[in-house]
Amino acid sequence: MNFSNFLLMRHEILLLAITLLLLVGEIFIHKNKKGSLVHLAIFLFGIHTAVGFLQIEESSLFGGMFRTNNMIHFFKNVLNIGVFILLLQSAEWLQEKIVNQDRGTEFFILLFSSLLGMYFMISSGDFLMFYIGLELSTLPVAALAAFETSKRISSESGIKLILSAALASGVSLFGISMLYATSGSIYFNEIVEVISASNLTVLGFFLFFAGLAFKISLVPFHFWTADVYEGAPISVASYLSVISKGAAVFILMILMFTIFKPLMHVWENMVYVVAIATMFIGNLFALRQQNMKRFLAFSSIAQAGFILLGLITGTQLGVATIVYFVLIYIFSNLAAFGVVQAISLKTGKENMDDYNGLYRTNPNLSLVMMLALFSLAGIPPVAGFFGKFFLFTAAASKGYYLLVFLAVVNVTISLYYYLLVIRAMFIRKNENPIPFFKNKLYMRLGLLITVVGILVLGLYSPLYDYIYELSSFLN
Amino acid sequence: MTFFVISKVFRIKNMDILSLFVTVPVLTILALVFTKGLKQARIVSMVGSLIQLGMAINLVFAYFKERAINDSIMVFTKNVVWFEQFNIHYAIGVDGISVALLLLTAIVVLAGVFISWKMTDLPKEFFISLLVLSTGVYGFFISIDLFTMFVFYEIAVIPMYLLIGIWGTGPKEYSAMKLTLMLMGASAVLLVGVLGIYFNSNADGGALTFNILEIAQVNIPFEAQKLFFPLTFIGFAVLGALFPFHTWSPDGHASAPTAVSMLHAGVLMKLGGYGVFRVAMYLLPEGAMHWDWFFIILAATGVIYGAFGAIKQKDLKYINAYSSVSHLGMVLFALLMLNKTAWNGAILQSLSHGFMTALFFALIGMIYGRTHTRDITKLGGLLKVIPFISAIYVIAGLASLGLPGFSGFIAEMNIFVGAFQNEGMFYRIATIISVSAIVVTAVYILRVVGIMLMGPVKNEAFLNLPTVTWYEKTGILLLLIPIVAMGVAPLWLSDMILDSLQPFIQRVL
Numbered sequence: 002m003n004f005s006n007f008l009l010m011r012h013e014i015l016l017l018a019i020t021l022l023l024l025v026g027e028i029f030i031h032k033n034k035k036g037s038l039v040h041l042a043i044f045l046f047g048i049h050t051a052v053g054f055l056q057i058e059e060s061s062l063f064g065g066m067f068r069t070n071n072m073i074h075f076f077k078n079v080l081n082i083g084v085f086i087l088l089l090q091s092a093e094w095l096q097e098k099i100v101n102q103d104r105g106t107e108f109f110i111l112l113f114s115s116l117l118g119m120y121f122m123i124s125s126g127d128f129l130m131f132y133i134g135l136e137l138s139t140l141p142v143a144a145l146a147a148f149e150t151s152k153r154i155s156s157e158s159g160i161k162l163i164l165s166a167a168l169a170s171g172v173s174l175f176g177i178s179m180l181y182a183t184s185g186s187i188y189f190n191e192i193v194e195v196i197s198a199s200n201l202t203v204l205g206f207f208l209f210f211a212g213l214a215f216k217i218s219l220v221p222f223h224f225w226t227a228d229v230y231e232g233a234p235i236s237v238a239s240y241l242s243v244i245s246k247g248a249a250v251f252i253l254m255i256l257m258f259t260i261f262k263p264l265m266h267v268w269e270n271m272v273y274v275v276a277i278a279t280m281f282i283g284n285l286f287a288l289r290q291q292n293m294k295r296f297l298a299f300s301s302i303a304q305a306g307f308i309l310l311g312l313i314t315g316t317q318l319g320v321a322t323i324v325y326f327v328l329i330y331i332f333s334n335l336a337a338f339g340v341v342q343a344i345s346l347k348t349g350k351e352n353m354d355d356y357n358g359l360y361r362t363n364p365n366l367s368l369v370m371m372l373a374l375f376s377l378a379g380i381p382p383v384a385g386f387f388g389k390f391f392l393f394t395a396a397a398s399k400g401y402y403l404l405v406f407l408a409v410v411n412v413t414i415s416l417y418y419y420l421l422v423i424r425a426m427f428i429r430k431n432e433n434p435i436p437f438f439k440n441k442l443y444m445r446l447g448l449l450i451t452v453v454g455i456l457v458l459g460l461y462s463p464l465y466d467y468i469y470e471l472s473s474f475l476n
Numbered sequence: 477m478t479f480f481v482i483s484k485v486f487r488i489k490n491m492d493i494l495s496l497f498v499t500v501p502v503l504t505i506l507a508l509v510f511t512k513g514l515k516q517a518r519i520v521s522m523v524g525s526l527i528q529l530g531m532a533i534n535l536v537f538a539y540f541k542e543r544a545i546n547d548s549i550m551v552f553t554k555n556v557v558w559f560e561q562f563n564i565h566y567a568i569g570v571d572g573i574s575v576a577l578l579l580l581t582a583i584v585v586l587a588g589v590f591i592s593w594k595m596t597d598l599p600k601e602f603f604i605s606l607l608v609l610s611t612g613v614y615g616f617f618i619s620i621d622l623f624t625m626f627v628f629y630e631i632a633v634i635p636m637y638l639l640i641g642i643w644g645t646g647p648k649e650y651s652a653m654k655l656t657l658m659l660m661g662a663s664a665v666l667l668v669g670v671l672g673i674y675f676n677s678n679a680d681g682g683a684l685t686f687n688i689l690e691i692a693q694v695n696i697p698f699e700a701q702k703l704f705f706p707l708t709f710i711g712f713a714v715l716g717a718l719f720p721f722h723t724w725s726p727d728g729h730a731s732a733p734t735a736v737s738m739l740h741a742g743v744l745m746k747l748g749g750y751g752v753f754r755v756a757m758y759l760l761p762e763g764a765m766h767w768d769w770f771f772i773i774l775a776a777t778g779v780i781y782g783a784f785g786a787i788k789q790k791d792l793k794y795i796n797a798y799s800s801v802s803h804l805g806m807v808l809f810a811l812l813m814l815n816k817t818a819w820n821g822a823i824l825q826s827l828s829h830g831f832m833t834a835l836f837f838a839l840i841g842m843i844y845g846r847t848h849t850r851d852i853t854k855l856g857g858l859l860k861v862i863p864f865i866s867a868i869y870v871i872a873g874l875a876s877l878g879l880p881g882f883s884g885f886i887a888e889m890n891i892f893v894g895a896f897q898n899e900g901m902f903y904r905i906a907t908i909i910s911v912s913a914i915v916v917t918a919v920y921i922l923r924v925v926g927i928m929l930m931g932p933v934k935n936e937a938f939l940n941l942p943t944v945t946w947y948e949k950t951g952i953l954l955l956l957i958p959i960v961a962m963g964v965a966p967l968w969l970s971d972m973i974l975d976s977l978q979p980f981i982q983r984v985l
Contacts, residue, residue: 321561380634380660381627390623390667394562397671402703405671409664416660420637420653428641428649462559469561 009060009069012053012077013120019045020113027106036096038105043088043443050081061126065188068126072471075324076123076251083244083331084116089447090339091236093440094346099148108148111141112240119248123255128177128187131252135173135212138248139166142241146233158232165215165225173212179205193260203267210268216249217305220278227286230298235345238294239338242301247327250308254323258315265315272313273404279306280411287418293341293351296418297334300377303415304330307389310396310408320472322395325465326388329376332454333385336373339448340366347438353422358431363438367426369448374419376455379412384459391465493535494552494568494618497578500528501611505604514599518589521603525586528610532582539575539972549689549979550620558623563685567621571979572972573753573823574617577746580830581617583954584742585610588735590951591838595643595733602643605635606735613743622670622686622755626663629751632744633659633715636728636736644731651724651731658724659715666711666751672704673759691759692983698762705763708756709771716748716808717801718771719778726785729797734841737793741800742834746826749807753822753980757811761984764814769902772812776906778805783916787923792840792850795924796833799876802913803829809910810891813903814985816977818894821887823973828875828883828962835872835955839865842948846941852927856934864944866929868952873921875959878914883962888914 007014023042030038053074061068099105118137125131143166147159177187183202184192196202215222230238261268283303290296311323343366344359345351360367376385389412393405440448458464504524511517542551550569558564570578588606595602612632619625633656640652670686676696677685685691714721725745729737757764782802789795803825810822842865843858844850859866875882878889895907933939944952962969 318561375634381630386627386630391562393667394671394674397668397675400675402668402672406665406668409667410661413657413661413664417653417657420656423637424641424649424653427638428652462564466560 006060006062009057009062010067011055011057012049012074012081013117013124015049015052016113016117016120019049020110020117023109024106035100035103035105038100038109039092039095042105042109043085043092046081046085046088050078050085053078053081063126065126065190066130067121067124069124070474072324072474073123073255075468075471076248077120079324079328079331080116080119080244080248083247083335084112084240086332086335086339086447086450087236087239087244089443089450090239090335090342091234092443092447094234094236094342097346104148108145111145115139115141115145115240116244119244122252123248125252126189128181128189132170132174132177135170135216138245139170139216142166142237142245145237145240146229148237149234152232154232155234156232158229161225161232162229169212169215169222172208176205176208176210176212180209189256189260193262196260196263198264198267203264206261206264206268207271210253210271213249213253214275217246217253217308218302219275219305219309220282220302223279223282223302226302227290227295227298230294231292235294235338235342238298239335239342242297242338243331243334246301246305247331250305250323250327254312254320257312258320262315269313269315272309273401276306276309276313276404277407279303279309280408281306284411284414284418287415290418291352291354293353293356293422296353296422297337297341300415300418301334303411304334304377306411307392307408310392310401310404313401313404314395314399316395316398317469317472318395318398321465321469322388322391324468324472326392328468329384329388329455329458332451332458333373333376333383336369336448336451336455337377339444339451340370340373343440343444343448344435348435350435353425355435356422356425357429358434359426362434362436366440366448369452370426371423372452372455374422378416378419380416382460384455384457387459387465492554493531493538494554494570496531497528497614497618498611500524500531501607501614505607505611508600508604508607511600514594514596517599517603518593518595521589521607522586524607525582525589525610528614529582529586532579535570535575536579536972539570539572543572543975549692549976553620562623563683563687564623565621565687566624567687568618568624569620569689570618572974572976573750576823576827576969576972577617577750578614580746580827580958581610581613581743583958584739584830584834587834587838587951587954588738590947590954591738591841592733592735593945593947595735597643602639602733605639606739609635609639609739609744613747616747617750620688622673622688622691624686625688625751625755626667626670629666629747630660630663632747633663636732636740636744639736640728640732643733643736645733646731647727648731651727655724655728658721662711662714662721664711665707669704669708669711669756672700672707673755676700676704688754688759692979696760696762698766701760701763702766703763705756705760705767706770708760709752709764709767712748712751712756713771713808714748716745716752717778717782717804718748718808719774719781719801719805722778722782722801725801726794726797729800729837730791730793734837734844737837737841738834741797741837742830745800745804746830749804749811749822749826752808753811753819758980758983764812764984768812768814772809772903772906775805775809775812776910778802779809779910779913780916781805783913783920786920787916790851790853792843792852792924792928793837795852795920796836796840799836799917799920800829800833802917803833803876806888806891806910806913809906810894813891813895813898813907815894815897816974816981817890817897819977819980820970820973821890821892821894824883824890824962824966824969825887827969828887828959831955831959831962832872832876832884835868835952835959836876838948838951838955839869839872842944843869847935847938852924854934855928855938856931857929858933858938859929860933861938861941862943864949868956869929870925871956872959873925875963877918877921881960881963883959883966886963886966 059070122134143163149155287299379389553569615628637656785798810818
């Protein structure tokens with residue numbers, strides 16, 4: 002083990018360094034200039050994101066506990082970009098509400114260690130590392146959800162999250178122990194050689210799946226979602242729905258397509274049922290939501306259902322379409338959450354009715370929101386359409402036409418509630434509309450990046466080709 | 477002069493002639509983003525649409541020239557790889573049918589811009605949405621790749637929501653939502669059909685492809701055709717107001733602003749018939765044979781139902797919307813009759829109905845703008861107070877009921893001559909039922925003319941209605957000229973269409 006080996010953990014080490022640097026940095030920042038901590042954090046994380054794009058070798062560390070390859074590397078970069086946008090969008094909130102109360106460092110430590118957990122989870126080569134990563138990624142978020150200590154609903158959401166998360170990871174751990182019992186190993190590359198569809202293994206797999214399904218908020222493990230999103234600060238809700246979900250999808254996909262591939266005939270049917278249930282329940286509950294955060298919560302449940310259409314294939318095509326979809330979903334959802342955050346910060350309004358007549362006063366924000374919703378609904382030429390179309394193609398390639406049909410029915414249902422928001426912004430009139438306001442630079446930058454992503458990611462086909470190439474790690 | 481210059485410019489690089497149909501509206505939209513106020517917005521959109529019309533006219537001539545030396549199915553083709561993994565290409569090309577429909581689109585869009593000359597509420601946004609819609613339509617007609625086609629189809633549909641919702645009248649939120657959901661729902665069904673075709677396009681051992689021309693060489697297994705034909709057919713035909721999926725159409729048209737009704741009934745609904753023909757029937761011929769009877773029943777029902785629906789309505793826009801259901805039902809009916817004459821009639825009917833219904837909606841918009849009512853029982857004696865509009869209304873009405881000398885006659889003549897060529901009791905009965913709709917058409921047209929235009933002036937306020945403005949006249953003339961031209965000299969158009977029917981005849985019959 003020499004120094005160059007540690008470079009494989011570049012993401013992790015750098016992020017840890019940033020976290021520590023911020024901790025120390027706070028001491029040197031003058032009391033009246035606490036806000037500059039946010040600048041520092043964004044600057045450092047920006048560098049971290051940029052450095053992440055450097056090439057990396059394919060290898061493993063610690064006797065196979067930690068592994069990395071181009072695909073995993075790409076996942077981490079995707080998460081980095083998401084968190085970077087998220088930081089830009091929440092900069093103003095942090096400066097006004099958090100840093101002034103001397104809690105800025107805590108926020109960054111919690112956020113970054115959760116991200117660190119996700120890195121380890123994605124990179125894990127055995128169930129031990131996986132479980133440590135899972136816990137590390139979940140527990141800090143519970144603290145973050147309860148971060149607005151002045152609001153009771155925020156503490157409530159923190160409690161809800163930590164209780165459900167503890168249960169979920171407990172169940173997952175139970176499943177892992179059964180897998181260990183049947184295969185005699187916790188290393189992925191050893192398990193894959195001995196795994197067979199014995200009853201105990203299948204039960205273990207189901208329990209393990211439940212733990213991750215909770216993070217992705219698949220039905221029936223979705224109950225926490227809307228309540229937690231509603232109570233948590235918007236940045237945290239956004240983080241939960243985008244970054245946390247993305248990371249869980251990545252690792253679930255990797256594990257199901259590699260070590261659980263021999264059980265495919267079992268989990269195919271399960272994924273089929275869960276996909277249908279998740280799409281329908283997410284969409285039907287979203288129909289009547291008034292609070293924008295709850296609305297986006299149910300919409301993100303439904304989106305998770307669509308992801309399962311790629312998961313059911315178990316092929317390279319499936320991997321590529323899922324990664325592509327998640328990437329686009331990150332941009333679209335961050336754009337939507339960004340607008341909600343901007344409006345909530347300036348006016349404190351979070352209900353759909355408050356958005357009535359928004360276009361007449363704040364045309365730019367409305368347009369960003371419209372693009373984001375069109376992308377989530379899957380309307381061309383914005384990126385979301387391509388993501389969904391390819392997912393459906395992947396499912397159809399295995400002959401799941403009925404599933405695709407049910408999915409497109411759901412696309413139509415989802416279009417209805419996305420159009421409700423557009424109706425509020427563009428069509429409805431309002432006696433007392435949200436007044437015109439200008440966003441600060443960071444917020445505008447954060448929204449701009451998402452808009453560019455939404456417009457370009459779909460039309461620019463080399464990106465998909467690149468992802469498809471990366472997906473070959475399966476073979 | 478403009479046309480001449482444009483044609484000179486574009487003749488130089490004939491191969492890009494089609495991509496311009498999409499790029500010009502996109503550039504116009506970009507220019508519109510930087511405009512301020514109504515005056516700038518309408519000038520920019522007018523110039524953009526005028527260029528588009530020039531290109532469309534030029535395309536007709538270029539097409540005839542190209543056809544003389546090139547006898548491939550599609551001309552001016554261009555093929556750029558887009559998503560390599562899925563074999564998705566940006567593939568474009570035209571035959572006579574699409575050229576004719578492109579011309580229709582260009583004319584109706586320009587007329588629509590003229591009719592919206594006084595759009596005061598959010599003018600920039602209005603024209604942008606209108607042009608987004610037209611971009612989708614142009615793109616749809618030039619696509620020969622199913623994926624590209626599908627993308628453009630959805631681009632054409634979605635602006636309708638904002639166009640009706642923001643600038644509409646009456647229960648606009650309801651109508652806009654209903655229209656969008658039904659059409660997007662249809663496109664969702666279509667998506668399954670398209671994927672079904674795609675994954676069967678390697679039936680003869682080739683690669684999977686979305687390219688229509690390549691799929692047309694493949695014998696897709698009968699089982700797959702049987703399964704995916706109805707999905708593809710319904711997916712498109714909902715846009716063509718297939719009974720019983722037509723319900724979005726009357727509400728949508730009644731609530732939409734004038735130019736949008738024109739564009740929608742005149743152009744957007746033609747996407748349905750075109751898609752049914754080019755995709756569902758052309759690619760899945762055995763499926764078409766298998767399901768023929770079922771959809772003939774629906775189409776014939778639509779024809780007669782729409783006609784009777786129009787009789788009962790009092791709102792001018794509803795009357796015209798139901799008449800569209802009837803006329804477009806005839807298009808689907810003719811397509812399903814599976815013979816050359818009927819097909820020719822179907823395409824002529826698409827064009828003729830496009831011009832006529834756009835003209836109707838334009839006139840209705842003008843009448844409504846002046847009298848502030850569309851209820852025919854409250855109108856009367858309009859011929860005395862606004863003679864120009866009323867006279868044109870009569871002409872459009874006569875064209876619509878199929879008077880010789882106008883476009884409607886040629887189209888319906890072809891349809892029914894073709895339909896009667898089919899042997900068998902079932903076809904005969906269906907044809908007789910559909911033909912009888914012509915009589916009903918005469919009833920509802922003449923009823924409106926009688927109540928609304930003739931007789932004494934019912935309302936004192938109508939005595940000093942403003943006269944027709946230059947932009948309204950321009951819009952009307954743009955639409956009237958083709959109606960008469962098609963009726964008087966249909967042969968050049970028929971030539972263009974009949975030529976292009978050849979590949980369909982080979983594949984389907």
